Amino acid sequence: MLKHATKRILAFGVADTRLSANRILPRFYHERVVDHYNNPRNVGAFDKNDPNVGTGLVGAPACGDVMKLQIKVDEQTGKITDACFKTFGCGSAIASSSVATEWVKGKQTEEVLTIKNTEIAKHLSLPPVKLHCSMLAEDAIKAAVKDYETKRAKAVASTTDKAADA
């Protein structure tokens, strides 16, 4: 079972969060964060050396979090066919990266660069102190796309070299 990213101890009341819309409750995780934690989606890893895979590895040194986000891109269409993540950090960081993998699926690589951390934070109702987790997710997406582009550029360069040699 892919427990790595999800093994965290949270203090939360799931039943109470349903009422939290109207009441101000101290420091509960939002429903969606809890959901992503309990039902992790897209946890896993792709082969790093696969030419269609872009890997984004980012970290937040101040809190010691690491986040790895991988995308699988169809080279013909430039569309992201699959995505997975692995995050070691707090519940908000895990949920942010999980949401990021969900959102990038089925989109173009250029399009996902426009995903902003504020959108992720709003979707998860992250408190101000956890906003940097969504920032981390945004950076992970960008790093993954950049890695894929770099790989592609190298692959194109080497094929043109081969063609020139031949």
Place this chain on the structure above:
Amino acid sequence: MWKIILRTSSSSSFSRKTLTHSISFQLIQQNITQYQNQPHFTTLCTFNSNERTRISTDPQFHFTRNSKLLGNGPGYCSAMSLDETSCCWNCKTQRPFLICESCGSVQPVDHSVDYFRIFGLEWKFDIEDGSLEGMYKNWQKKLHPDLVHTKSKEEREYAAEQSARVIDAYTTLRKPLSRAIYLMRLEGVEVDEEQTVSEPELLGEIMEIREAVEEAADSQALKKIQSQMEEKLRHWSNAFANAFGSKIFDEALKSIQRMTYYHRVNDEIVKKL
């Protein structure tokens, strides 16, 4: 019950037209009307800059009466500067440091005194093991709130704040990582939480270690990783000490980042054990 004593003869105290005194004079007038049943009033105008804020926010302030003071009148603080606590608020004899030597009263917290100074240490990373505990216990013997149980409310508050500050200083300086971060802050370099890094080697290494921790079969494997982490922490602590000593703050910051990561791994291991 607090007695408010006004010394009306001390008109000389009001000759110095400082803000503190003018405010206090107005407030004293208020109190005179409130407590008119008491025939004799004397004031102790023992204000220093820290007390000024207390007076302006709390209209019903209390004056403390100290038997040592009546009859003992060395005069007021010669220092006119409003931002320096130069004398003890109680006996006004000398510069106190957390607690006055001569009359033994706890002083209000002065935030310009940094944690290292409280323990008599220089601003450097390496400290000897026993140096903190001894000083800590000594301070608590003098500053602890339980000791000032019978004294004035102000002094009790000072004692609470001072001993809390000493405790903060002790916990910060005791752990190497928090000590390092505090040292950097003293030099004006803050560890920014928002910053993300993308160093593949460091992050890749940390990822592998964290995965190893997750997959570790038994406590022996975990302990092995733990000792590796401690080794790395030692190495990077030394690196920090060197970098900080040479004032190469970029290097120092990098060392702190690494230490934070290894520390997190250790925390995880401890949780699993």
